[in-house]
Amino acid sequence: MSNLPNPFISPSGKKPNCMEMLQLILDGQAxxxxxxxxxxxxxxxxxxxxxxxxxxxxxxLLRTKCCxxxxxxxxxxxxxxxxxxxx
Amino acid sequence: MEIEDAxxxxxxxxxxxxxxxxxxxxxxxxxxxxGYRLTLDRDDAKDLVQDxxxxxxxxxxxxxxxTNAKAWLFRILKNSxxxxxRKKVKEPNKVDYQEVETYYNSEDVDRQITQDLRVxxxxxxxxxxxxxxxxxxxxxxxxxIILCDLEGFKYEEMAxxxxxxxGTVRSRLHRARQLLKEKLSEYAKSMGYKNx
Ligand SMILES: [Zn+2]
Numbered sequence: 329m330s331n332l333p334n335p336f337i338s339p340s341g342k343k344p345n346c347m348e349m350l351q352l353i354l355d356g357q358a359x360x361x362x363x364x365x366x367x368x369x370x371x372x373x374x375x376x377x378x379x380x381x382x383x384x385x386x387x388x389l390l391r392t393k394c395c396x397x398x399x400x401x402x403x404x405x406x407x408x409x410x411x412x413x414x415x
Numbered sequence: 416m417e418i419e420d421a422x423x424x425x426x427x428x429x430x431x432x433x434x435x436x437x438x439x440x441x442x443x444x445x446x447x448x449x450g451y452r453l454t455l456d457r458d459d460a461k462d463l464v465q466d467x468x469x470x471x472x473x474x475x476x477x478x479x480x481x482t483n484a485k486a487w488l489f490r491i492l493k494n495s496x497x498x499x500x501r502k503k504v505k506e507p508n509k510v511d512y513q514e515v516e517t518y519y520n521s522e523d524v525d526r527q528i529t530q531d532l533r534v535x536x537x538x539x540x541x542x543x544x545x546x547x548x549x550x551x552x553x554x555x556x557x558x559x560i561i562l563c564d565l566e567g568f569k570y571e572e573m574a575x576x577x578x579x580x581x582g583t584v585r586s587r588l589h590r591a592r593q594l595l596k597e598k599l600s601e602y603a604k605s606m607g608y609k610n611x
Contacts, residue, residue: 342471351585351588351589354546355563355570355571355585355590356563356567356569357569371605376461381534382532382533382534382537382596383592385534385537385538386537386545386592386595386596386599387564389537389540389545390549390560390564390565390566391565393450393543393545393546394448394545394546394549394561394565395445395565397448398444398447398459399443399444399446399447399464403443403447403464404440404443404535405467406465407440407443407464407465407468408440408571410469411432411435411468411469411472412432414472415428415431415432
C-alpha cells in the first residue's frame with residue numbers, strides 16, 4: 329500500500345503477485361519485513377486475507393494431526409543397542 | 416551433506432557415540448513419522464528408520480559435527496526410500512513438471528478452490544480427514560508438505576534433501592497445497608458443507 333517500500337520486490341525489480349507473496353509466507357520463507365508488509369497488504373486485499381486464513385488453518389491442522397507420535401520404543405532400543413555394540 | 420563423499424572427519428569411538436546420541440537420535444521421532452508418511456506402513460517405516468540410522472553411523476565421518484544433522488538424516492532416509500523401498504513397490508508416479516509450471520501461473524484456480532473450502536469446514540475435521548488427504552497425495556507432493564509444514568525445513572534444506580533445484584521445491588509445494596485443498600474440499604462436501 330502507498331508509501332511503504334515493497335520488500336517482496338526482487339533485485340531484478342520484478343514485483344511478485346499476491347499468490348507469490350502468500351506462498352513465501354506459507355512456506356516460512358518470508359523475512360520479518362515481508363511478513364509485516366503482507367499483514368498490511370491483507371487489510372485491503374480480501375482474496376489474500378481469505379487464502380491466508382484457510383492455508384494457515386490447514387498448516388496448523390497438519391501439524392496437530394499428522395505428526396503421528398513417537399517412534400516405537402522397541403525400535404529406538406534396537407538401534408541404540410546395535411550401535412553400542414559397534415563402538 | 417553428501418553421504419557418498421569420502422570421509423573428511425576423524426572421530427574417536429567416544430566422539431562417534433556422542434554424535435550419534437546427541438545429534439542423530441533426537442530426530443528419531445521425526446524420522447519415524449517421515450518414514451511412515453512415505454511408506455504408509457508402520458513396519459516399513461521401522462525398517463527404513465533402522466536402515467537410515469545404521470547407514471548414518473557407518474558414514475558418520477562424512478558428517479561434520481554441529482552441522483544440520485536433521486537434514487542429513489532426512490536425506491539418507493529419502494535416498495533409502497527411493498533406492499530400496501520404492502524399487503520394491505514400483506509406485507507409478509512420475510510427476511508431470513510441465514503441468515506444474517502451467518499450474519503455477521494460473522491464479523484463477525486458486526481463488527476457485529479457496530472459495531470451495533472454508534475455514535469452518537476445517538474446524539470440523541477432527542478425525543483422520545487431514546491425515547488421509549495427505550496420504551492420498553502422490554509421494555513427491557506428500558514429501559514437500561511433510562518437509563515444509565510438519566518439519567519446518569527451508570527451501571534450501573529441502574532442495575538438498577530432495578536433490579532438486581529450489582525453483583522446483585517452490586512449484587512442487589505450490590501444487591501440493593492445491594491438491595491437498597482439493598482433497599479437503601471433497602471431504603468438506605461429503606460432510607455437507609455447501610460451496611457458497
Ligand atoms: Zn493480495
